[in-house]
Amino acid sequence: MRFLILLCVLGCSLPGEKPSVSVPSKVPSQPSEQMIFFGVLEGLYRDGVSTEAASSIAALDPGSGIPLNFVYNCPLCMPALDAFRVYLERPDFLGKKAGSNTFGGGLDASTLERVLSGDRETRLEALHGLVQGWVETRLGSLDLTRGERTAWGRQLARLREKGNALLAEYQEQEEGPYVEFYSDWKRCAVCDGSSDAGEWEDPQ
Numbered sequence: 001m002r003f004l005i006l007l008c009v010l011g012c013s014l015p016g017e018k019p020s021v022s023v024p025s026k027v028p029s030q031p032s033e034q035m036i037f038f039g040v041l042e043g044l045y046r047d048g049v050s051t052e053a054a055s056s057i058a059a060l061d062p063g064s065g066i067p068l069n070f071v072y073n074c075p076l077c078m079p080a081l082d083a084f085r086v087y088l089e090r091p092d093f094l095g096k097k098a099g100s101n102t103f104g105g106g107l108d109a110s111t112l113e114r115v116l117s118g119d120r121e122t123r124l125e126a127l128h129g130l131v132q133g134w135v136e137t138r139l140g141s142l143d144l145t146r147g148e149r150t151a152w153g154r155q156l157a158r159l160r161e162k163g164n165a166l167l168a169e170y171q172e173q174e175e176g177p178y179v180e181f182y183s184d185w186k187r188c189a190v191c192d193g194s195s196d197a198g199e200w201e202d203p204q
């Protein structure tokens with residue numbers, strides 16, 4: 001007995017055995033970049049967003065080359081935009097009827113109309129809602145503990161602050177394409193959607 005107690009003091013492992021490794025938390029095991037990327041990609045496939053709608057959201061400003069609906073270099077916007085770009089390159093499913101390459105039936109008429117709108121704020125509002133839903137679904141699928149869920153909420157709120165700080169930085173530039181493009185943006189849609197998805201009421 002005394003021998004066993006001594007072994008436990010020494011790390012609860014027998015000589016020559018590897019010490020037990022603690023199970024890593026799900027937050028660091030899936031970096032935020034991947035969580036947003038996979039959440040958006042999954043959402044695009046699951047909703048079966050049309051190529052027309054996806055390419056309209058992911059379009060670049062023809063003059064400056066800046067993404068029309070995203071804050072360039074924002075830590076939440078870039079993985080979301082990359083997911084759209086990957087989705088747009090998707091191949092057809094093998095062995096299914098011709099042209100089958102996604103799962104859902106497409107966005108509902110009202111969301112589609114807003115996504116394709118010529119008015120930027122209308123488009124950003126629609127993108128905010130889509131990203132929020134997709135990220136909520138992703139977080140819900142990760143089987144997180146309450147602590148991990150809270151940590152994700154904090155992490156997404158922090159990244160939203162970074163995105164908004166970047167937007168403010170662009171707007172403060174003296175000249176150049178960024179200040180011209182972002183001068184009257186009020187917010188980042190992907191940051192707002194992701195951060196709202198991270199907000200969570202602990203049921204207890």
Ligand SMILES: [Zn+2]
Nearest residue numbers: 074163188191
């Ligand atoms: Zn952003």
